[in-house]
Amino acid sequence: MKTVLPAPDISRAIVRIAHEILERFNGADSLTLLGIPTRGAHLATRIAKAIDAIEGGQVAVGTLDVTMHRDDLRTRSPKALLPTVIPSAGVEGRNIVLVDDVLFSGRTIRAALDALGEIGRPMTVSLAVLVDRGHRELPIKADFVGKNIPTSRSEIIKVNLAEVDGIDEVTISEGVAK
Amino acid sequence: MKHLLSINDLSREDAILILDTAAELARISDGPMKKLPTLRGRTIVNLFAEDSTRTRISFEAAAKRLSADVINFAARGSSLSKGESLKDTALTLQAMGADAVVIRHPASGAPARLANNQWMTGAVVNAGDGTHEHPSQALLDAFTIRKHLAKGAADLSGLRVAIVGDILHSRVARSNVLLLTKLGAHVTLVAPPTLLPFGVDSWPVTISYDLDSVISSVDTVMMLRIQQERMHEIFFPSAREYTRYYGLNRDRVNSLKPKAIIMHPGPMNRGLEITAEAADSARSVIVEQVSNGVSVRMAILYLLLGGAPIESGN
Numbered sequence: 372m373k374t375v376l377p378a379p380d381i382s383r384a385i386v387r388i389a390h391e392i393l394e395r396f397n398g399a400d401s402l403t404l405l406g407i408p409t410r411g412a413h414l415a416t417r418i419a420k421a422i423d424a425i426e427g428g429q430v431a432v433g434t435l436d437v438t439m440h441r442d443d444l445r446t447r448s449p450k451a452l453l454p455t456v457i458p459s460a461g462v463e464g465r466n467i468v469l470v471d472d473v474l475f476s477g478r479t480i481r482a483a484l485d486a487l488g489e490i491g492r493p494m495t496v497s498l499a500v501l502v503d504r505g506h507r508e509l510p511i512k513a514d515f516v517g518k519n520i521p522t523s524r525s526e527i528i529k530v531n532l533a534e535v536d537g538i539d540e541v542t543i544s545e546g547v548a549k
Numbered sequence: 550m551k552h553l554l555s556i557n558d559l560s561r562e563d564a565i566l567i568l569d570t571a572a573e574l575a576r577i578s579d580g581p582m583k584k585l586p587t588l589r590g591r592t593i594v595n596l597f598a599e600d601s602t603r604t605r606i607s608f609e610a611a612a613k614r615l616s617a618d619v620i621n622f623a624a625r626g627s628s629l630s631k632g633e634s635l636k637d638t639a640l641t642l643q644a645m646g647a648d649a650v651v652i653r654h655p656a657s658g659a660p661a662r663l664a665n666n667q668w669m670t671g672a673v674v675n676a677g678d679g680t681h682e683h684p685s686q687a688l689l690d691a692f693t694i695r696k697h698l699a700k701g702a703a704d705l706s707g708l709r710v711a712i713v714g715d716i717l718h719s720r721v722a723r724s725n726v727l728l729l730t731k732l733g734a735h736v737t738l739v740a741p742p743t744l745l746p747f748g749v750d751s752w753p754v755t756i757s758y759d760l761d762s763v764i765s766s767v768d769t770v771m772m773l774r775i776q777q778e779r780m781h782e783i784f785f786p787s788a789r790e791y792t793r794y795y796g797l798n799r800d801r802v803n804s805l806k807p808k809a810i811i812m813h814p815g816p817m818n819r820g821l822e823i824t825a826e827a828a829d830s831a832r833s834v835i836v837e838q839v840s841n842g843v844s845v846r847m848a849i850l851y852l853l854l855g856g857a858p859i860e861s862g863n
Contacts, residue, residue: 449856452573490581
């Protein structure tokens with residue numbers, strides 16, 4: 372197991388993503404961050420804090436659980452649902468930034484787009500991820516990336532965040548070859 | 550979990566998973582997402598060989614909110630009324646490709662018979678069988694109690710629940726005793742001796758014949774319907790006497806603990822086991838039980854059908 376992103380790099384990546392998001396949308400007024408539980412939700416909260424520190428306001432932040440919209444539900448045992456919290460401003464006409472920890476096949480994000488479509492019609496939807504590890508199975512790309520980490524399919528990327536794992540770090544390890 | 554036939558099939562953790570899933574489904578369907586695509590393309594058959602309004606509608610609403618296709622199959626107007634056997638009905642459902650059957654049947658054990666023979670491969674959900682069990686009702690009752698009284702706890706530890714009335718004929722009472730005690734609640738059954746089932750002293754409950762001595766100490770009072778359709782003998786001298794001793798009226802509502810809630814699985818006999826005033830009082834959660842029922846049944850259907858098939862079809 373090798374650490375590819377230590378804690379200081381994660382903090383810097385979050386601040387940089389916050390700046391990039393603000394630059395793209397000319398401020399935080401129309402912005403809503405939606406994190407995908409579990410770790411994406413914590414990342415969204417951290418990016419929101421960084422945005423608030425820069426702008427001095429309070430950017431809308433929530434969570435979006437995609438379990439019920441996944442296309443691989445029937446290949447595993449049913450999972451417990453995680454919280455979905457949509458900020459009071461809703462999604463209608465907003466610039467939504469989805470936040471997740473790792474972008475891999477893109478299927479989670481496809482499910483998130485479907486879930487979002489059920490709720491309303493945002494002005495734009497973009498995607499921020501801490502790690503993009505490649506191997507997309509769908510035409511989906513991230514707009515804001517903490518770090519691109521080229522991997523082989525069998526490797527395992529693990530994002531640890533202090534809120535859930537007690538430590539901030541991203542590790543890579545050799546998985547079992549399929 | 551392949552079927553839901555009895556509360557006995559569930560561990561405490563299974564039950565809590567169902568309640569937690571229902572809580573999250575209630576939150577998202579009250580708010581942003583009315584309809585979820587999770588069971589798209591799955592077929593759920595509601596097989597109701599006995600009359601029911603709220604359970605059937607509740608299962609139908611739950612299935613539709615999860616985008617399943619629903620086929621309603623009632624006793625009247627189907628071959629069941631022509632004397633078709635359960636086996637032939639099951640084979641028909643199998644041939645139609647039912648992924649799940651929600652069954653209500655006047656014979657205790659009919660859902661288990663459907664599940665444990667090789668007649669069909671789908672999941673079986675017991676929606677009330679004879680005087681045996683009604684697990685989804687118990688789950689929605691536990692959900693309602695937990696929401697009002699558990700103060701954020703996962704189970705019902707320390708809560709006291711009185712179940713009052715026709716215990717003898719009540720599948721709701723049976724399932725509730727099993728589930729509520731599994732979740733840590735203390736259950737007291739209150740009924741005249743004639744309306745308690747044989748062997749009730751071996752149940753994990755306290756038994757009382759006197760509602761007035763129990764009512765002020767419980768957190769939830771659950772009134773049961775006097776099931777006249779199942780009463781072929783005389784169980785109490787008169788309806789008026791039953792009401793006087795076991796009915797929930799204004800005085801008894803006033804002696805409840807400040808936060809205690811009133812429940813009834815419906816349909817109510819207003820004026821018999823519960824007065825209109827008690828049924829419509831601010832402490833009554835009877836209408837809320839119905840809406841919670843949809844969320845709980847969505848959770849049951851999702852957990853039974855949402856994942857990978859447990860026995861692969863090939």
